[in-house]
Amino acid sequence: MNKSIIQVNQLKKDFYVGEITVHALRGINLEIKQGEFVAIMGTSGSGKSTMLNILGCLDKPTSGSYFLDGISMGELSKNELAGLRNMKLGFVFQSYNLLSRTSALENVELPLFYNPKIKSKERRERAEAALEAVGLSDRMHHMPNQLSGGQQQRVAIARSLVNDPVVILADEATGNLDTRTSFEIMALLQDLNQKGKTIVFVTHEADIAKFMTRQVVFRDGHIIREELVTNRNNAVELLKALPIDETA
Amino acid sequence: MNYLNSIKIALNALKRNKFRAFLTMLGIIIGVASVIVMLAIGQGSKKSIQDQMAGMGTNLIFAFPGGEQKGGVRMGNSDAQSMKLSDVEAIEKDCPAISDVSPEVRSSGQAVVGNQNWPTSIFGVNNKYFNIRKYTIGSGRSFTENEINTYAKVCLVGKTVVTNLFGKINPIGQTVRFGNIPLLIIGILGEKGENGMGQDQDDLIMAPYTTVQKRILAITHIQSIAASAASENLNAAAIDQLTKSLRSSHKLKDKAADDFQVRSQSEMVQTFSSISDIMTALLGAISGISLLVGGIGIMNIMYVSVTERTREIGLRLSVGGRGNDIMMQFLIESILLNVFGGIIGISLGIIATKVMSSILNWPVVITTISVVMAFLVCSAIGIFFGWYPARKAASLNPIDALRYE
Ligand SMILES: Nc1ncnc2c1ncn2[C@@H]1O[C@H](COP(=O)(O)OP(=O)(O)OP(=O)(O)O)[C@@H](O)[C@H]1O
Ligand SMILES: [Mg+2]
Numbered sequence: 105m106n107k108s109i110i111q112v113n114q115l116k117k118d119f120y121v122g123e124i125t126v127h128a129l130r131g132i133n134l135e136i137k138q139g140e141f142v143a144i145m146g147t148s149g150s151g152k153s154t155m156l157n158i159l160g161c162l163d164k165p166t167s168g169s170y171f172l173d174g175i176s177m178g179e180l181s182k183n184e185l186a187g188l189r190n191m192k193l194g195f196v197f198q199s200y201n202l203l204s205r206t207s208a209l210e211n212v213e214l215p216l217f218y219n220p221k222i223k224s225k226e227r228r229e230r231a232e233a234a235l236e237a238v239g240l241s242d243r244m245h246h247m248p249n250q251l252s253g254g255q256q257q258r259v260a261i262a263r264s265l266v267n268d269p270v271v272i273l274a275d276e277a278t279g280n281l282d283t284r285t286s287f288e289i290m291a292l293l294q295d296l297n298q299k300g301k302t303i304v305f306v307t308h309e310a311d312i313a314k315f316m317t318r319q320v321v322f323r324d325g326h327i328i329r330e331e332l333v334t335n336r337n338n339a340v341e342l343l344k345a346l347p348i349d350e351t352a
Numbered sequence: 353m354n355y356l357n358s359i360k361i362a363l364n365a366l367k368r369n370k371f372r373a374f375l376t377m378l379g380i381i382i383g384v385a386s387v388i389v390m391l392a393i394g395q396g397s398k399k400s401i402q403d404q405m406a407g408m409g410t411n412l413i414f415a416f417p418g419g420e421q422k423g424g425v426r427m428g429n430s431d432a433q434s435m436k437l438s439d440v441e442a443i444e445k446d447c448p449a450i451s452d453v454s455p456e457v458r459s460s461g462q463a464v465v466g467n468q469n470w471p472t473s474i475f476g477v478n479n480k481y482f483n484i485r486k487y488t489i490g491s492g493r494s495f496t497e498n499e500i501n502t503y504a505k506v507c508l509v510g511k512t513v514v515t516n517l518f519g520k521i522n523p524i525g526q527t528v529r530f531g532n533i534p535l536l537i538i539g540i541l542g543e544k545g546e547n548g549m550g551q552d553q554d555d556l557i558m559a560p561y562t563t564v565q566k567r568i569l570a571i572t573h574i575q576s577i578a579a580s581a582a583s584e585n586l587n588a589a590a591i592d593q594l595t596k597s598l599r600s601s602h603k604l605k606d607k608a609a610d611d612f613q614v615r616s617q618s619e620m621v622q623t624f625s626s627i628s629d630i631m632t633a634l635l636g637a638i639s640g641i642s643l644l645v646g647g648i649g650i651m652n653i654m655y656v657s658v659t660e661r662t663r664e665i666g667l668r669l670s671v672g673g674r675g676n677d678i679m680m681q682f683l684i685e686s687i688l689l690n691v692f693g694g695i696i697g698i699s700l701g702i703i704a705t706k707v708m709s710s711i712l713n714w715p716v717v718i719t720t721i722s723v724v725m726a727f728l729v730c731s732a733i734g735i736f737f738g739w740y741p742a743r744k745a746a747s748l749n750p751i752d753a754l755r756y757e
Contacts, residue, residue, distance in 0.1 A: 157751050160670070162669075162670055162750045162751045162754070163750075163751045182674070182675065183674045183675070183676075186669065186672050186673065186674040186675075187672065187674075188672075189669075189670060189671065189672045190671065190672020190673075191672070195670050195671070197754075201663065201666075201667045201754070203368070203664060203667070204368070205368040205369075206364070206368060210364065214667075214668070214671055215671035215672055217357050217360070217361055218357075218668075218671065218672040218673045218674070218677055219672070220354035220357065263671070267671075267672075
């Protein structure tokens with residue numbers, strides 16, 4: 105039995121916009137174990153991003169408990185949460201969020217700058233290794249505007265890997281990419297998952313969710329369905345099946 | 353917190369926007385450069401005034417008749433004839449802090465040689481006067497005791513008088529007429545040039561005071577007394593002793609006000625120095641305002657860039673940057689901008705000062721203090737004007753910052 109990485113009980117999140125209260129999450133119970141590749145699905149506005157942001161310690165729940173890697177999030181200060189994001193979490197955003205006019209290598213180094221224990225030599229080595237892991241060893245010194253969308257997302261994935269997090273959180277990470285490039289990213293993530301990384305991936309696309317091991321479906325702030333993926337797709341094989349000269 | 357990392361992060365952020373960083377610095381560069389230049393001009397003019405004053409003799413003390421006026425009311429007896437030679441003799445005896453003392457009588461008029469004439473002044477003095485006023489004997493000789501006692505018709509002439517009356521002819525042994533009295537020229541005064549107020553110090557004739565008193569002015573009193581303190585730090589004592597001596601010579605009662613005034617050169621140096629100090633402060637304040645405007649410019653850009661870089665801040669927070677890290681980044685960016693700008697501004701200011709002094713021939717002095725001050729002010733501005741935007745950046749919520757459109 106794998107150990108539990110994420111453990112959420114009766115998690116609620118309300119937003120107050122003027123007079124109106126938006127119940128974005130209405131009591132979520134969820135457990136994610138080490139080595140899982142979980143798809144969080146649901147229609148727009150169902151609370152997926154809100155959930156992921158709380159899992160990522162970017163936002164605090166209104167009520168409920170959350171344990172990350174055995175640590176209770178409820179009592180932690182702002183700075184402790186930042187430390188946790190730095191050591192235990194990796195983020196991949198839909199819009200890549202790379203620093204412009206900053207090389208791929210320096211972008212990947214970024215999280216390590218906020219870890220005072222890591223010296224510049226180790227920082228460089230780890231960033232190079234992470235870029236190598238996403239297949240971009242030859243693009244290290246390129247600026248984001250010299251890279252394709254897929255390559256930029258790979259840089260972002262390398263950045264999320266570089267601190268060796270216990271879980272990678274991705275929000276619509278393939279949302280801006282075409283089918284082929286999305287599959288390439290999925291192949292990369294499947295490979296990372298194969299090597300033991302726990303990944304939580306928010307998507308509303310059913311065929312993307314098919315690459316993962318488990319699907320959790322949200323609607324209106326509730327989990328309405330949870331199931332293991334039976335006919336799991338293999339991204340590498342699907343890529344081979346795609347016509348080579350596919351255009352747009 | 354790791355300051356080295358913070359500095360690296362800030363440097364990288366500045367490198368990403370080199371041109372904007374430069375434009376931001378421009379205000380500080382100009383501000384600092386103008387402070388340096390203005391202070392250099394102010395200090396330079398102060399120094400040149402002081403130098404010229406020193407050339408007139410810093411130990412110089414004058415006494416002349418007439419009580420001081422306070423609010424239009426004359427405080428003492430103002431008999432213009434109250435000073436006598438006996439006063440000078442008393443000072444010679446009574447005042448150990450005074451090394452030389454001379455009576456002074458003056459007259460203006462035309463000096464005539466043949467068909468040439470020249471408007472000038474004649475000074476009646478004793479032969480200690482040269483020392484007191486820092487005149488030298490260029491050639492020839494000074495007058496003797498005997499010549500003083502016999503109202504001898506002899507004189508020394510300044511360079512300007514020589515040029516205008518004799519041209520290239522050696523005037524020694526020649527005669528010059530002043531107020532119809534023929535005076536034998538026995539010496540030429542060494543050249544002194546202009547004084548601090550632009551007066552030609554070589555446009556004069558010096559003769560024994562007895563000669564001027566008896567033969568030219570037909571008076572028995574003296575017009576003023578010139579003295580010099582034995583040393584610069586004896587100035588105050590010298591003034592004190594001279595005042596006491598004159599009061600007792602004039603038989604003034606304890607409560608009576610002085611019927612004379614005493615002025616010292618060091619006092620005048622101080623007056624002029626403080627005038628140029630005021631000017632320096634004024635120039636400094638004006639250019640300080642431009643420095644302030646430069647600082648506000650930096651704050652403005654930093655503030656805008658916090659908004660503009662909200663997503664960057666969100667990203668940094670999401671990968672584990674703490675509020676403090678973000679704050680340090682923006683604060684250090686601001687300080688670096690100011691310090692770099694300050695260094696460039698100082699260099700530019702020094703260059704501009706050098707150029708100005710060599711082209712316009714203005715007296716300038718760059719003091720270490722003004723450079724150090726400019727530098728410190730820049731760092732302070734960096735902290736002061738960087739603080740607010742940095743605080744704003746640090747207070748952002750990670751999720752709000754990431755979502756910022
Ligand atoms: N900062 C906020 N302030 C107010 N309401 C918010 C805020 N963030 C989210 N919400 C609301 O919470 C609900 C859930 O939003 P969330 O972003 O989690 O949806 P989502 O499932 O990610 O949708 P999508 O697929 O469109 O990204 C929505 O009704 C949204 O309007
Ligand atoms: Mg969303």
